[in-house]
Amino acid sequence: MAKLSDFRVRVEDALANEEVRGNFRKAMDGLMSRRLDQFPDEAELERLRTQAMAIRSNSLDNLPDLLEKLETNLTKNGIQVHWAETVEEANQHVLAIMNKHNAKSMIKGKSMVSEEMGLNHFMEELGIECLESDLGEFIIQLDGEMPSHIIMPAIHKNKRQIAKLFQEKFPDIPYTEDVDELTQTARKILREKFFNAPVGLSGVNFAVAETGTLCLVENEGNGRMSTTVPPVHIAVTGIEKVVEKLSDVPPLMSILTRSATAQPITTYVNMISSPRKEGEMDGPKEVHLVLLDNGRSNIYSDPELLATLRCIRCGACINHCPVYVRVGGHSYGTVYPGPIGTVLEPQKDGLKAHGELAQASSLCGACGEVCPVRIPLPSLINRLRYEGVRQDQSSTKDSGSRRKTAEALTWKGWSFAAQHPLIYNTGASAAASFRKLMPSKMGAWTRVRTAPPIAAKTLHQQLKAKGIDNE
Amino acid sequence: MTTLLQPDSVYFYGTCLIDSVYPNAGVSAVELLQRAGIRVIYPQAQTCCGQPAWNSGYRDEAREVARKQIALFPKDIPIVVPSGSCGGMMKHHYPELFKGEPDEAMALQVAGRIYEFTEFLVDVLEIKLAGKGVKTDVAIHTSCSARREMGVADKIEQLVGQLENITVHEQHHKKECCGFGGTFAIKEPEISASMVTDKADAIRETGASVMITQDCGCMMNISGAFEYENQHHALRMPQSKHIAEFLLERSEVLCTKYDINVPETSDTTEDATHG
């Protein structure tokens, strides 16, 4: 028996953990039904999805121009732009800004791109403290964990687990499972930090080229604090987040928040268009934007896979995924989990590292059905399977690297038989090939199911006997 | 959308899984079509639509097999497929698979004539059925490909809904995948097992004595779980039926849109059909 891959090991562990599985099921069921309530009119939803897709497609069609325009307008507004091809470069940009201000700590709003950069780890190695201020991020940081969801990073924990964590980390504060009280505790700790932090860091939901505006949606006000209280604000985002016009923002934002957390609008909507101006009382004195590529240009070069970059990170595909709900976010072993992670990660970090994720999908289509920008996620997953085993070179990182001789031979054999009915009909049939594809693995099938019954007479034989016409 | 002239004959594409594991589903579908007055042609050279290889990334291997299949349907008549999954492959993925190939036009032509079995009965034939037999509680499992790729989830419901002695119970998480996914069940056996166990539980909990589906992949998966749980944990085991088998056993064809006649019920009046 071959050794299980790391992914498979994590999956087995996750499946065996009933408490965490229960946490996910409960949370995802709630998210799915609340989202549905936000879109009572199906035709209207479909119209909005088409509109959102068109806006994002337009952004991508004109990406080079829009990025140039964005830089020009941001610069005009006094926001300093830094380009980073790799995560190392992005971290170096942030570090240089920190060093310039002699800053030894930062307070962070939620940012998945900073996770992609491994920013906290990078800074902490250098003795710079990064404190997460989003409640979910704050919780997992306390526990030394990675986000398990792109919108709700601590969704794998229930309130009892959080209460215990707080008790362990803040022994002076009385134990409580009351969510409001737990939130108050975090709030008190964080308030202090906001006022003392020399730098605030945040992500970006949309960067508007036309006006040079950075939009950020959030619910806790920590995003607003991170971007306005400290004297320096650094925003980090991927190059694909640009949109052309300010008028592109409302429709995208509306479908984003409804798809993500089933809210018609978030509690806070931040539109950041410049540092503090002459005579203004508040706001950061400096604003920076780090624009990260990290493989995105490469994804951009493929006309089909390019659709990956339309993503507005709503997490709806994750919430609706029957695989994610069972294995949870950590099993993926990537920054982005669920269907979007399955599509993005193997392209970003290569098929060698994460190509296996493409297998972990039943291609049920639930993700593609809800994606607000109509990314054909199942088709892209299928495409990545092809990229994994294709024999010619392509632009996808590590294309062909997952091809295994034995498996390729099985498919060649299958193909030959299925092209020759005479051979096929004498035993190389579906069930037979199905079994052949799992040499020693019939065991896995039969661990929870009985083996497929093979019929005594095939349909071919029975219909022939009945005299059904052949042509 | 192509308007069909009265379809007095159709091709039947049985699918490889029905061929070797559930031939009765195929035989039933053919008989039902015949009872609706349709002549059925079954090209004996058919094998597999190519989907297993397509979904595994082996596109060249899939295309070679698909190429043999598209040559089997020369007449411009509907091709009926008793599976949302294989139907979806032929209707939606053949165009992609043959893009830029010399036989692309033929592939598109075939794709345009594909009908999933329940879709054909409901949308093309507008079949009217009357139920027969004892009162029965059923649950319907629609495959993900029938639901999302083919968009025909309502057809199976519509057909079963015509049978007055049948009560349909809805399982929780009805739209969630059963965890088959072709080679997914083999490549990710643990995840698949968890999915099918949940699905089998949900259906069992409805109290239904029969599960009806239109995809034999799902059926092999879910019924395998029913049987296993029955053998090992003595849990109740609903029967599993392909929609064609179920309709053949439990209904009479009253008429179709074309009023092509229907052998035994030739004297059925219009009124009776809407009763």
Ligand code: SF4
């Ligand atoms: S792929 Fe679509 S559904 Fe998933 S996070 Fe991105 S925008 Fe949302």
